[in-house]
Amino acid sequence: MKSPAAALLQVPNFPLRLRFEPLEAWPVAARLASAASDLRTRLDARLGHPRERPPWRSAWRDSPLSDVIEDVVHRPLRATALDGLCNTLGFALKPLARHANDLAWHGQHDAYWVAYYDAWQRLSSVRYAPNLRERLDLWITLAGSASWWWPREGVCVLSERPVEVRVEPAQQGRRLHGGDGPAIRFADGWSAYAWHGTRVPAWVATAPTVARINAEPNIEVRRCAIERIGWDAYLDEAGLDLLGTCPDPGNPGAELRLYDLPGFTRVLLAVNGSLERDGRRRRYGLMVPPDVDDPLSAAGWTYGLTGDQYSQLSRRT
Structure with missing residues (x-):
């Protein structure tokens, strides 16, 4: 087959x-x-x-x-x-x-x-x-x-072996990543999808929209779909409530921004402390609990720290 x-x-x-x-x-x-x-x-x-x-x-x-x-x-x-x-x-x-x-x-x-x-x-x-x-x-x-x-x-x-498998380097071996298409595709067109190693439905790769993202109950799938269209594009179109901003003490010159997301969660928008290969610093979002009220506490939570402890960091990566 x-x-x-x-x-x-x-x-x-x-x-x-x-x-x-x-x-x-x-x-x-x-x-x-x-x-x-x-x-x-x-x-x-x-x-x-x-x-x-x-x-x-x-x-x-x-x-x-x-x-x-x-x-x-x-x-x-x-x-x-x-x-x-x-x-x-x-x-x-x-x-x-x-x-x-x-x-x-x-x-x-x-x-x-x-x-x-x-x-x-x-x-x-x-x-x-x-x-x-x-x-x-x-x-x-x-x-x-x-x-x-x-x-x-x-x-x-x-069944026959797949005709296409798309992967990227990972810590051990390789992980599936289809980008804008299937991660695994067979000769009859049947496919499976993944985003940086996370299993996702086809729409995440082929037709992500803000409406679909907001209706998705799975937080990991929602995160992958947002990354697929880009955090900046998602925030611009979704019109999320900005709860607070502050300078990032672990990344001088960058700003932390905390938004309220539909679905009983919040997202902290941060800037990568390390340069990408093209010399830019990537913006990315981190899901945090809905009871985190300020960006400093949200950043600390992602490291298992309090906001006060995170504020003492000299530099993060």
């Missing part, structure tokens, strides 16, 4: 009553989940469980290979493939799910764990038992050739 959405509509339903059934009587999707869990457990036992450590340790000279594989392969891929792409697609597919037991596999978005185990056998002296290697190779093939897929008795519904 051309997209996960098209594939999901073709997935047959099945009763999911597994509690008292032997494994061989489970539906194929559940048996596959058990097999995958067993594979990962056996591979982990072969590798051992690396202890938690700060990511920067992998940059040290003579760092253990376990640090390098975890911090260069597993963590960035998990942040990008699972936390970013996979979760965004799952959110977009939610309205199409006709039943709660649509057990799906994620194809290329399983790369974060598939690549982790593959890196060990490629880069180290670790050798898996032949049966484990054969089972892992099957998952490697799936990750390289398909998007989401649904196994059922006698049939397997697969």
